[in-house]
Amino acid sequence: DAGVTQSPTHLIKTRGQQVTLRCSPKSGHDTVSWYQQALGQGPQFIFQYYEEEERQRGNFPDRFSGHQFPNYSSELNVNALLLGDSALYLCASSLEAGGVTDTQYFGPGTRLTVL
Amino acid sequence: GIQVEQSPPDLILQEGANSTLRCNFSDSVNNLQWFHQNPWGQLINLFYIPSGTKQNGRLSATTVATERYSLLYISSSQTTDSGVYFCAVPKAYNTDKLIFGTGTRLQVFP
Numbered sequence: 392d393a394g395v396t397q398s399p400t401h402l403i404k405t406r407g408q409q410v411t412l413r414c415s416p417k418s419g420h421d422t423v424s425w426y427q428q429a430l431g432q433g434p435q436f437i438f439q440y441y442e443e444e445e446r447q448r449g450n451f452p453d454r455f456s457g458h459q460f461p462n463y464s465s466e467l468n469v470n471a472l473l474l475g476d477s478a479l480y481l482c483a484s485s486l487e488a489g490g491v492t493d494t495q496y497f498g499p500g501t502r503l504t505v506l
Numbered sequence: 507g508i509q510v511e512q513s514p515p516d517l518i519l520q521e522g523a524n525s526t527l528r529c530n531f532s533d534s535v536n537n538l539q540w541f542h543q544n545p546w547g548q549l550i551n552l553f554y555i556p557s558g559t560k561q562n563g564r565l566s567a568t569t570v571a572t573e574r575y576s577l578l579y580i581s582s583s584q585t586t587d588s589g590v591y592f593c594a595v596p597k598a599y600n601t602d603k604l605i606f607g608t609g610t611r612l613q614v615f616p
Contacts, residue, residue: 494551
């Protein structure tokens, strides 16, 4: 049973550049959430995708955008990178069950460094 | 919004010792998860425990929803237990948006 996978594992970018991170959910899951974890802090919710639409969003600027594909995989895009965007980006998947919250499973993360 | 606080913030143990980690939350929740984040950043699910008690090997967890707290017990700790332990609750009912606690950093020495 394949778990949540993310790519790439590490990424180095410079300020002003754009980046795309990818996530494949756990087998059988249809909902993908993205989190940002700065060093020494807990993960912060960015947004969630279900049925190829953004369903919920945290307190992140429009520079953060995403997409979900028909196979439930997802991308996180960040434009105009800032030094403060350096963090571990985590993807979590879950199964939508009639609006009832379900266990979320996390991928290994992508560590983004902005120079 | 809902606040989630964990204690203690740091814990240092010798192998074989037992410990209790606490998670307090400021509002009613219908879901609570405990995670272990290993030194490589991987968040590993430990428990999905909105109420009651669950056990998995050397770990067990208890959530008292009416009093808004959860406890994670680690018995006979091992060096591989080192890392950061997070509890997380949904921002509101019927939402998957998780609010993470402040974390407890555990170091287990041989």
